[in-house]
Amino acid sequence: MKRGLLACGLLVACAPPVEPNFEAVRERVAARAGAPPLWNRGGPEERLIEETVRELLAAPLDLDRAVKIALIHSPELQAKFAALGVAEADLAAASALANPKIGVGLGLRADASGGPIVQGGFALGLASMLTLSARRAITAERRSELELSLTHAVLERVAEVKEAYLAVQRTTALVDLADEESHAIDAVVDATAVREQDGTLDPAEARRVLARLELERHARLDADLALVAARERLNRLLGLWGGAIAWKLAEPLRGVPSDEVPLDRLESHAISARLDLEAAKHRTATVARTLAAEGDLGWLRSLDAGALVRLEEGGSPYVGPSFEIELPVFDQGQSRIARLRNELLQRRFEVTELAVSIRSRVREEREALVAARRRVVHLREAVLPMLEDLTRVAVGASPEARAHGAEGRRAALGARRELVRALEEYWRARFRLERTVGGRLP
Numbered sequence: 001m002k003r004g005l006l007a008c009g010l011l012v013a014c015a016p017p018v019e020p021n022f023e024a025v026r027e028r029v030a031a032r033a034g035a036p037p038l039w040n041r042g043g044p045e046e047r048l049i050e051e052t053v054r055e056l057l058a059a060p061l062d063l064d065r066a067v068k069i070a071l072i073h074s075p076e077l078q079a080k081f082a083a084l085g086v087a088e089a090d091l092a093a094a095s096a097l098a099n100p101k102i103g104v105g106l107g108l109r110a111d112a113s114g115g116p117i118v119q120g121g122f123a124l125g126l127a128s129m130l131t132l133s134a135r136r137a138i139t140a141e142r143r144s145e146l147e148l149s150l151t152h153a154v155l156e157r158v159a160e161v162k163e164a165y166l167a168v169q170r171t172t173a174l175v176d177l178a179d180e181e182s183h184a185i186d187a188v189v190d191a192t193a194v195r196e197q198d199g200t201l202d203p204a205e206a207r208r209v210l211a212r213l214e215l216e217r218h219a220r221l222d223a224d225l226a227l228v229a230a231r232e233r234l235n236r237l238l239g240l241w242g243g244a245i246a247w248k249l250a251e252p253l254r255g256v257p258s259d260e261v262p263l264d265r266l267e268s269h270a271i272s273a274r275l276d277l278e279a280a281k282h283r284t285a286t287v288a289r290t291l292a293a294e295g296d297l298g299w300l301r302s303l304d305a306g307a308l309v310r311l312e313e314g315g316s317p318y319v320g321p322s323f324e325i326e327l328p329v330f331d332q333g334q335s336r337i338a339r340l341r342n343e344l345l346q347r348r349f350e351v352t353e354l355a356v357s358i359r360s361r362v363r364e365e366r367e368a369l370v371a372a373r374r375r376v377v378h379l380r381e382a383v384l385p386m387l388e389d390l391t392r393v394a395v396g397a398s399p400e401a402r403a404h405g406a407e408g409r410r411a412a413l414g415a416r417r418e419l420v421r422a423l424e425e426y427w428r429a430r431f432r433l434e435r436t437v438g439g440r441l442p
Helices: 002-013 022-033 044-057 063-073 075-094 126-130 132-197 203-216 218-238 242-246 266-273 275-302 334-389 399-437
Strands: 101-108 116-125 304-312 318-324
Touching: 022 063, 022 075, 022 132, 044 063, 063 075, 063 132, 063 218, 075 132, 116 126, 116 318, 126 132, 132 218, 132 275, 132 399, 218 242, 266 334, 266 399, 275 334, 334 399
Parallel strands: none
Antiparallel strands: 101 116, 116 304, 304 318
C-alpha cells in the first residue's frame, strides 16, 4: 500500500508547472521600453494599477507616462497576458504523463459450475513515459517562442503609443497655427477692403480674394476634428475612459536633436535584437524536435503496458503483465512525418524571409530618417527666414504693401505648418526605425 502511494506521489510530482513565466516578459520589455508591464489578475494588482494610472494622469501627459499607462492599463495587452496563461496550461497538458487506466470485468464461467470470474487490469501509456523527455524539450522551445512573441507584441503596442502621442502633438500644433492663420486672414481681408475702397484693386478681384479667404477658414474645423481623432486613438491604446480622458498634453512637438544617433551597423543590431526573429527560430526548433521524436518513437507511439489480475471461484488467482499496441496496418505514420518535414522547410524559409525583410526595412527606414531630418533643417534654416522677411512692412506703407505683408504672414504660417508636418515625419521615422531594430536605437 505504501509503495502504491509513493508511486502515485512520484507521478503527481512529474506534473509540469502551469504558471506562465511572465517575469521573463517583464524584464525584456523593461529593458527595451524603459518600463515594465503589469499583469492584472484582479485583487491587489487591479487596485495597484488603478492607483498608478491616477498618479500618472495627475500631471500633464508626456510620452514616458503614456507608455507606462499602456503597459499596465491597455485592455488589449491584458488580454494577451491572459492568453499566455492559456497557452501555458495547454503546454503543461501536452508535456504531462498520460493518466494510468484501470479496468474491471465481471463474468461467469461457461462450464457447468457457472462460477463467477473477476478480472481487473492496470495500464500505463509506455509511449508517454518514453517520450517524456522529448516532449518536455519541445515544450521548452514552444514556451520560449510564446514568451518572445508576447514580448514582441508588447513592444509593437509601445511603438503604436509613441506614434499616437506624436499625432496628438502634431494636431495640437496645427490647431494653434490655425488660430494664427485666422488672424492673418483677418489682416488680409482688411487690407483687401482698403485697396478696393481706394481703387487699387478691382472689385471683382477683391470678391474672389475674399471668397477664397473665407473658404480657408474651414481649415480650423478640420484641425479641430483631427485633434479629437488623435486624442481618441491614444485613449483607446491606453484604455482610458470617463474623466481620465481629460488629460493635458505635457510637451509640444520637439525639434530634431542636434546630434543624430549612429546609424551604422543597424542591420546586425536588428538581427540580434528582434524578438520576433528569435521566436521564429524557436518555432523552427519546435518542429525539428517534434520530427525527431516522431522518427525515434516509430511503432511504440501507441504502446501501453500494465498488469492483469484474474480471480475465479475455486481457482488460483492469476497475476501477470499485459501489453497493448496499435497495429500499423492502415496508418503507418508516413503522413505525419511528411507533414512535419514540409513544415520544417516552411519554418526555415520563414526565418530567412523575416531576416531579409528586417535588413531591408532597416536600410529603408534609416534613409527615411536622414531625409526627414534634411527636410526639417531646410524648412527651418532656408524657407522660413525668407518668408518671414516678407512679413515686414514699413510704417506708413501703401495699402498694397500692407496687403503683400499680410499675404507674406500667411505664407510664413503655411511654411510653419509644413515644418510641423516635417517634424512629425522625422519623429515617426525615428520611432519606426526603433521598432524595426527591436526596441531602442543602439
